[in-house]
Amino acid sequence: MEYRKASANYQAGLVIYRTDPPPNSSVISPNAYDSQQDLTNRIGTDIWMLNLDSYNYGQSRSTGSMSLGAGKSATLHSGNIGITLASSSDTSAVVNITRRESNNLSKPILTSTNTWRSPDALILDSSYNNSLSAIEGFEADIDGVIQAITPSKVEGWSPTYLDPFTEPKVLKLEDLPEGQYLLSIRVKSYLGNWSPWSDKVNVNIDRAAPIMGSDYAISKVESGKVFVELSGIRDLGSGLCSSQLVNPEGWILEKSTLKAKPQFSFGSGDIKSMALQVFDCLGNGRAASITGQSAFTPAVDLKLSGKWISAGNLFPAGSLKCLGRCTAYSKSTGVAGLVLGSGSAKFSVVGASAKSVVSNRSGDSFRVESISLGNRAKTAKVTGSNFVLIGIARAKVTITNISDANFFASESDPSLEEPIQSVLNRYGFNSADFASEWRITPMARGTTLEDPTLDLCSAQYDSELLRKERRQVVANKSENPYLFLSSESVRYKSIAAADQALKEVKLSYSNCIKNSGGTERDGLFTKYEFLELPPLPSNLITPSNSVIVHAKIGEDSSTRYLFGAYQYNGDLFTGLYVVSGATRPFSQEELKRWLDVAVIMAERLKS
Incomplete structure (x- = not known):
């Protein structure tokens, strides 16, 4: 002052x-x-x-x-x-x-217990917190017993104009005692006034993390994909709520909502390494490194004895029907899974007792029975009479570096209450795309037409005036490795308007390559050096309707690296923008992973 x-x-x-x-x-x-x-x-x-x-x-x-x-x-x-x-x-x-303090504090409003899935989940509704100038303390009625509740420390707090003298008191899930009970909360103001008790709710506070064992099996083969069941993972309390495979950038590759033994498809071929995150329904979590690979060999490619004929077009290509008594062999490591189309057979490691397997089919999904082969190559044997053999699936999974994991409460996005924004949210980033430590929020003016959409190497895009609706969001987290990570979805006034925008960005891109840069909105010439991209996936939007960019922008301290995917379909556009700092150029492997994200955005755009 x-x-x-x-x-x-x-x-x-x-x-x-x-x-x-x-x-x-x-x-x-x-x-x-x-x-x-x-x-x-x-x-x-x-x-x-x-x-x-x-x-x-x-x-x-x-x-x-x-x-x-x-x-x-x-x-x-x-x-x-x-x-x-x-x-x-x-x-x-x-x-x-x-x-000003009122002697008549209003009744506290509790957040829904369905949102109490992380230690930092708020217990009091934000609208109630904002209605009070300051809270001195809390009391809880737990099954009729009243006790004081000490709120957690606010990390990194320092005096500001909002809280100039004392650290704010914020009640979080981590502050409540463990157990199942009937709960009510009241608050005390700095003048010593108590609020009425909140409405009572039944709660179950469980802080035991899920069990993460290393056992696994093959559960099914569906439309050519091998699904692996992580049978060593379970939770003894509330059960699992979310299990997910996450790439190094935090993008969720696959998610399972099974209450126990989550299932994932690792794809065939090369070994894939990623992070595994497992959370129960109360926010307790475990994380680990996971490597996995799977493969499927159709019956026609197995080592066979006995009389076999084609199983016909009622079964996947390569399936065979056994006439009389037959045997099939496959040698591998890890876990092997028998896939039958009809009938039954015995399945075993050569020299060990056999497991009886009965076919189990639902549409294009075939239930699989597994046997463990271990780390040294062993032969799996199938024997039986008059059955249809689809093939043998194989998988190998390793789980290491197990640690506790935090599930961060997601923040509500009021903009999604607008029908237009809710629709555009289908095409770009949303909160379900990233691990919970990331926050996906609309950029300042990102739900308006006030800011430009296209700015690649040029300030002149007449199509900006032909936009109808826009949503641009940013992804952020603590210690974000990127200067800028964003997606943008735009609906133009017509297909012709979107075509004009596509032509403009292609022309700007072409001129930028020719001139090694362009004049941007600040009126200054900015240097662009276009760098190598990995081979582009075939399931992106076709090259005639897209521009994919990897560029070094600027010089010296202003240098930054851009990966951009500009894709058009009908009157819609989606942009994926990843900007990294001068000391952190993109690796080819990192670019491949962002291209995979661009493929997902292309699939959303096509839908």
Whole structure:
């Protein structure tokens, strides 16, 4: 705070500055990156002034004053804080600050227990928290027994204009005792007033993490894919709620919602390495490194004895029917799974006791019975009479580096209540695409047409005026390796308008290659060096309707690396933008993984 003498622009009076910048999401800038920067490192303090009087800015003109004159009072946005300049002189001023507290606190509103799936899940609804100026403490009624609840420390708290003197009290799931009980909460204000008790809810607080064993088996073969069951993974409390395979960038490759023994398809061929995350229904989790590979050999390619004929077109290609008594062999490591189309057979490791297997089919899905072969190659043997053999599946899975994992509560996105935004949300990033430590939120003005869509190597895109709807979101997390990670979905006013946008971005791309750069919106020439891309997947949008870019942009300290996928279908466009800093160019393997994401966005666009 300071007291200012009168000037040409301000009357004499009290002035209050915020010494911390506003939230990034409040920044209004033509530069899309600004809303993603840490403003505390980029903007000095003493520049954010509170409007305590009649100041107004509009149409590039300002009127009025921000300073509070002698004898005047101002109330902050919440209505709970009042500021009065009681008297002043050339050397000092008397300021009265009052906080309004009601003796009648309203009944606390609890969040839905369905959202209590992570230690940091909030217990009190945010609308209730925001209605109070400060909370001094909490009490819980647990099965009729009242006890004080100590809230967790707020990490990294320091005094700000929101909480200038004391650390805020925020009640989270991790603060409640473990067990199953009937719960009610009340809060105490700093004046010593207690609220009424909240409505009672039945809760089950379980902090035991799921069990992550290394056992696995092949569960089924479906449409040519081999599904592996991680039979050593289970939870003894609430059961599993979410199990997922995650790539190094945090993108969820596959998810299982089975309550125990989650199943995944590892694909055939090369060994695939990724992260495995497993969470129970109360947010307790385990993480590990997992490597897996699977393969399927149709009956026609196995070593056979006895009389076999084609099984016909009622079964997958390569299936054989045994006439009389037959035997089939396959040699491998890990786990082998027998896939029968009809009848029954014996399945065993050569020299060991056999397992009886009966065919089990549902549409294109065939139930599989597995046997363990171990780490050394062994021969699996199938024997029987008058049965249809589809083939033998193989899999090998290794789980290592097991550790505890946190499930982070997702934040609600009010923009999705708008029908247009809800539809556009189908095409780009959404909260289910990334591991829970990532936050997917609309970019500042990302749900409007105020900001441009196309800016690749040029400032001139006439098609910007032909857009109808837009949604651009950003992905962010603590220690984000990227300068900018975003997807954008745009619906144009017509297919012709989208075609014009496609032609413009292709022309800009072509000119940028020819000129080694282009003039961007700041009016300056920016250098572009286009770099090697891995082979493009065939299931992207066709090259005639897309532009895929890997480029080094700028020079020296302003250098950054861009992977961009611009894809069009009908009147719709989706953009995938990944920007990395000067010291972190993309590897070819990383680019392959982002191309896989571009394929998923292409599939959404086609649908």
